[in-house]
Amino acid sequence: MPERSENGSPEKLREKIIGLGEKSIRKSYYPELRERIAELEASNGRLREEMAEGVRSRRAMAEAEGKYRALFQTMTEMVALFELVYDDAGSPSDYRCLECNDSFVGTTGLPRDRTEGHAFSDVLRSSPPPHLDEYALVVRTGNPLHYMEYSTSTGRHYSVSVVSLGSLRFATIAADITDIKNAEEIIAAKNKELEHYLHIASHDLRAPLVNIQGFSARLGNLATYVKRLMESVELPAETAERLSDVLNAQVPRAVEFITSNVARMDRLISGLLQISRTGRIVMTVRRVDMNSLVRGIVGGYSYQIDLDRATVELDNLPDCFGDETLLVQLFENLLTNALKYRDSARSLAIRVSATAGMTRNVYCVSDTGIGIAPDQVIRIWDAFYRVDWDGAIPGEGIGLSIAKRIADKHGGRIWVESEVGKGSSFFVELPAQEFIATE
Ligand code: ADP
Numbered sequence: 001m002p003e004r005s006e007n008g009s010p011e012k013l014r015e016k017i018i019g020l021g022e023k024s025i026r027k028s029y030y031p032e033l034r035e036r037i038a039e040l041e042a043s044n045g046r047l048r049e050e051m052a053e054g055v056r057s058r059r060a061m062a063e064a065e066g067k068y069r070a071l072f073q074t075m076t077e078m079v080a081l082f083e084l085v086y087d088d089a090g091s092p093s094d095y096r097c098l099e100c101n102d103s104f105v106g107t108t109g110l111p112r113d114r115t116e117g118h119a120f121s122d123v124l125r126s127s128p129p130p131h132l133d134e135y136a137l138v139v140r141t142g143n144p145l146h147y148m149e150y151s152t153s154t155g156r157h158y159s160v161s162v163v164s165l166g167s168l169r170f171a172t173i174a175a176d177i178t179d180i181k182n183a184e185e186i187i188a189a190k191n192k193e194l195e196h197y198l199h200i201a202s203h204d205l206r207a208p209l210v211n212i213q214g215f216s217a218r219l220g221n222l223a224t225y226v227k228r229l230m231e232s233v234e235l236p237a238e239t240a241e242r243l244s245d246v247l248n249a250q251v252p253r254a255v256e257f258i259t260s261n262v263a264r265m266d267r268l269i270s271g272l273l274q275i276s277r278t279g280r281i282v283m284t285v286r287r288v289d290m291n292s293l294v295r296g297i298v299g300g301y302s303y304q305i306d307l308d309r310a311t312v313e314l315d316n317l318p319d320c321f322g323d324e325t326l327l328v329q330l331f332e333n334l335l336t337n338a339l340k341y342r343d344s345a346r347s348l349a350i351r352v353s354a355t356a357g358m359t360r361n362v363y364c365v366s367d368t369g370i371g372i373a374p375d376q377v378i379r380i381w382d383a384f385y386r387v388d389w390d391g392a393i394p395g396e397g398i399g400l401s402i403a404k405r406i407a408d409k410h411g412g413r414i415w416v417e418s419e420v421g422k423g424s425s426f427f428v429e430l431p432a433q434e435f436i437a438t439e
Contacts, residue, residue: 081171097120331365343421359433384401
């Protein structure tokens with residue numbers, strides 16, 4: 001039997017065979033292996049980057065959360081987050097406070113631990129809690145709500161916005177507007193006082209004006225009388241010529257000048273009286289059928305509309321609340337202006353439309369008239385202001401100032417969007433709910 005060397009032992013032989021196997025495996029799989037290792041390293045790198053990014057975004061989120069939390073807590077507005085509660089029949093029956101800020105706690109005097117997590121019917125001992133239906137509507141539609149409210153418990157006025165946060169949640173944001181309200185009340189009182197003086201002044205100016213009117217007419221008649229007397233007497237030629245010039249030309253010219261200025265002054269005083277009357281009127285607020293109101297006004301101008309070959313389109317208009325007589329005056333001013341300020345270069349199309357809201361509706365009277373230049377847009381609401389043009393269109397420049405007063409009296413707004421050569425759209429915001437007239 002041949003002698004086996006050390007290397008020839010079965011173990012060594014096995015190792016050698018395995019070694020050779022590994023070598024050949026490495027040889028054939030080495031490139032793939034390297035590729036795989038490179039891939040693993042790359043994905044490892046990406047993983048590390050993603051982890052770092054995750055850390056960064058978590059930090060950014062924490063920072064943003066911190067910022068919003070600080071904002072939430074330090075805001076002077078009262079902010080509270082709520083969740084609607086439904087009864088077994090699936091109807092909203094309550095709302096639960098999830099969180100409220102320091103201002104809410106401080107102003108309402110409701111302790112945080114008795115507010116957060118509690119149903120508001122319990123907190124306020126009022127079932128259902130206030131504005132439940134309105135809040136439920138915000139949650140259902142996603143449309144924000146805005147209202148003003150006087151709180152008897154704090155004796156202050158608030159402007160409240162309600163916004164949906166999704167998943168049955170909503171937030172109320174209330175700002176204390178008592179100072180603004182007080183300032184508004186002072187301004188309103190001052191305005192009332194001014195209107196009172198305006199009324200007295202314009203009323204008292206009327207009487208002397210009537211006298212001037214009467215006496216200037218008499219002056220004209222006297223001149224005619226003297227002229228007739230002159231015909232029966234013999235006068236030196238030069239005197240007769242001079243007197244004839246005075247009586248036939250100068251006096252009638254002066255009388256005409258006085259009469260036309262008196263007429264203008266009379267129109268201005270009438271305007272002042274109209275403005276003061278609008279301000280002083282005690283409103284009778286009731287539901288107003290805007291379709292029949294606008295149809296009535298348009299009907300009254302049908303002759304003019306036909307004559308102008310204008311078209312008037314009336315959309316279905318929601319009812320509003322207000323003083324019907326004043327609202328007729330407001331919309332009549334807008335509609336007659338649309339007819340007056342037409343553009344001869346194109347046909348006139350007038351449209352009355354509206355957007356219904358929960359607390360307010362916005363009505364729009366649009367036309368394809370001459371339009372108003374941007375620098376005039378804020379001035380047209382001033383009493384006696386007329387955009388400077390040839391003056392062929394009659395008017396005293398008080399229609400829009402009266403329209404603005406009427407909108408103000410309703411707690412509403414009026415504004416215009418216009419483009420010269422294209423037309424104008426006058427918007428009027430009016431209450432969609434019953435309200436108590438304050439003036
Ligand atoms: P008035 O019509 O008697 O001049 P308003 O107060 O009603 O008085 O209007 C003020 C001015 O606003 C008008 O002189 C006119 O220049 C401008 N204006 C009003 N309505 C329109 C309109 N629909 N299109 C173009 N201009 C208008």
